[in-house]
Amino acid sequence: GQQLNQSPQSMFIQEGEDVSMNCTSSSIFNTWLWYKQEPGEGPVLLIALYKAGELTSNGRLTAQFGITRKDSFLNISASIPSDVGIYFCAGSGGSNYKLTFGKGTLLTVNP
């Protein structure tokens, strides 16, 4: 089946720093989705990517659908304490729209 590697597993940064995380797949994807989850809550969809090479922003967040269609990147600029949470990538390929989730990146921001 499809495998998806998300890295890093965790990050500890200072407020104001930029953050970058990525996901790589063993197979080609048609869709990449990025979510943020806070403790005790459901994930919130941050950015959806549906085309190779696509670069999309949502405020201080920017995500890219890799040209190879096997990877995606999420960048957060000028981090703030409320950026704390677990960020998940998810991707799907093929006509069955089967979505595979990464294991998440835990982000901690020190004020």
Place this chain on the structure above:
Amino acid sequence: DGGITQSPKYLFRKEGQNVTLSCEQNLNHDAMYWYRQDPGQGLRLIYYSQIVNDFQKGDIAEGYSVSREKKESFPLTVTSAQKNPTAFYLCASSIDRSRGPQHFGDGTRLSIL
């Protein structure tokens, strides 16, 4: 405000008992999903439904059952056949399945007594 409501927030199951988790959405979405989340893991799909009166098994459907009698509602039953039910259960919805889950509920945490 539109959204997904899951209830209860916390649920305890006894041995041999079936329990049902509620999921209601007022987003007018066709597709609905149930995911299971275990600590340090990504989400795993239990069941999904693309339209009323239709649903399909996901990757870990054994020991679970669902129904989709109304567009707004997609309840999940955790049966006694599910031997390791302790987890965080998340319901989600989307306009259609091709876009992936667009909205999630706040989850139900199920534990064994």
